Amino acid sequence: MTTERTPVEQDAFQAWIYARNCLLYENDPGPAELNVGTAQEPHYVPRSLAWQQGYAMNVLVDFDGDHARLLAAAGECQAEADRRAESPYQAQEWSRAADLCTLAAAMVEGAGGHHDDKARQRMVASCRHETTMMALGSIAAVAESSAQELVEQLAAIDSECAADSEGLPEGPAEHPPDDTATSPIDDDVLQEVAAGVFGLQQEPLADRAAIAELTACADQVAWSPDRDLWHELIYRLSGRRLYRRYRTRRTWLPDDAAWTDTPSFNRLTWRTRAAYLPGIFAFAVDYQVCRTCGLGWVEEPYTEAEFQRSGLARVALRVLRSNYPGLSWHTLGGHFREAIAFWKAVGAGVPGGYTQRPPCSHIETG
Structure with missing residues (x-):
């Protein structure tokens, strides 16, 4: 009798699919470090981290940048990895799935999207464009179409922000106290994301x-x-x-x-x-x-x-x-x-x- 997956289990399963592909690319022959920056401002990171960042963006987009959902999926993936400890490769796949969810959640936190819905929307739109560019960016028409879509999405988000701000009293925006201090993600992970994540809205490299x-x-x-x-x-x-x-x-x-x-x-x-x-x-x-x-x-x-x-x-x-x-x-x-x-x-x-x-x-x- 087949048991239907809960929403958290389904999210974990989707992350596991990305993790399997990610591990394949991580283990392919190639340079030990990859440039996730630009030609003018290169930033080299270990090959495995570069691929994890790329697949974490796919997870982020699929989960619509939902911070709580990402953390719940990370916990479920790690629990599944522990349950499969007797099968090292399967355990590694589920552990990598947990890594992707955690890294995606760190990206959301780095953009302030865990307490600011507009920041979350911007992050999702930017990552959607970036994943399109990674997969099909060599096709000029696809690149231009995706860039135009990103511009339109960001403009729509900004216009909503402007509309929402009308009639509000002046003063600093209120955020939950001590967000960073209570974050379940370690500071070193956030710093690693900030240093290594792909540039989401870079100008074309040529002058x-x-x-x-x-x-x-x-x-x-x-x-x-x-x-x-x-x-x-x-x-x-x-x-x-x-x-x-x-x-x-x-x-x-x-x-x-x-x-x-x-x-x-x-x-x-x-x-x-x-x-x-x-x-x-x-x-x-x-x-x-x-x-x-x-x-x-x-x-x-x-x-x-x-x-x-x-x-x-x-x-x-x-x-x-x-x-x-x-x-x-x-x-x-x-x-x-x-x-x-x-x-x-x-x-x-x-x-x-x-x-x-x-x-x-x-x-x-x-």
Whole structure:
């Protein structure tokens, strides 16, 4: 006869699932320390702690930052670990689950969320964004969509705070006395969280002024032809039959070109619009147009992590539309659920709206 889990047992079970995955990553081969800071301000912590911090944020989000709920789950996980003492690996899994719950509770305390509901909401929103970035942040559209969602959530929380404060008497906010002194979490754990937890609302790593200059010159594009001169001549003389699929691997571009337009090596007959800071790749998107059908396609916009959430994708797509006016713009494939908001935003008012559409008979996808 199966016994239904109590809410606390269900929370502990969910934490155990995260703990099992966490232990797998902790034990994978790799560097002994991982950078949980930034490239400009690195902060290295032991590999195991880095993964625990990441999975603790998942636990925090799943438990909606509920401090009491996290502590109750931690106690249940530790009790289960004690019950499984004769099975060392299972005991380790449940013990790690208790660690994740305790660490998540420490994060909530560090943000003041155990006595301030608005602080709890901000922490949950920030951690939700951070866990999305850890899992899918390499996908530019997902990163931009998640960042926009975070901004909107924080704005909504702040507006609620402003509304709640109206009509209240002036004076210091009242908090339970001696919160930190009565906290069930040791001070050293709180300090460890404050020192090692991932930055939740960091600016993009690249210099903001440099990014602004890069977006400002997005219409100044260095262009490289699809074919070498003789190949292009034969292509045209043959009525566009010979060397149709040929792509030159030589480019004649200035070394300091900020924006380039080159043949795509991912898709035959397509091109790539890309952006660079001196010596640093920042952004790229594949595109193709068919003037006969009045259609254009873009695929896989990608922004390097340090340039994400800076508007490079948006300005690149806008300039592409101005370079090829009068077209209806689409993508080839479906969009990730997390990217729908991004495509909806950049497609607002754009003919075609970057909706999914198969290629016409005049182009190849490669």
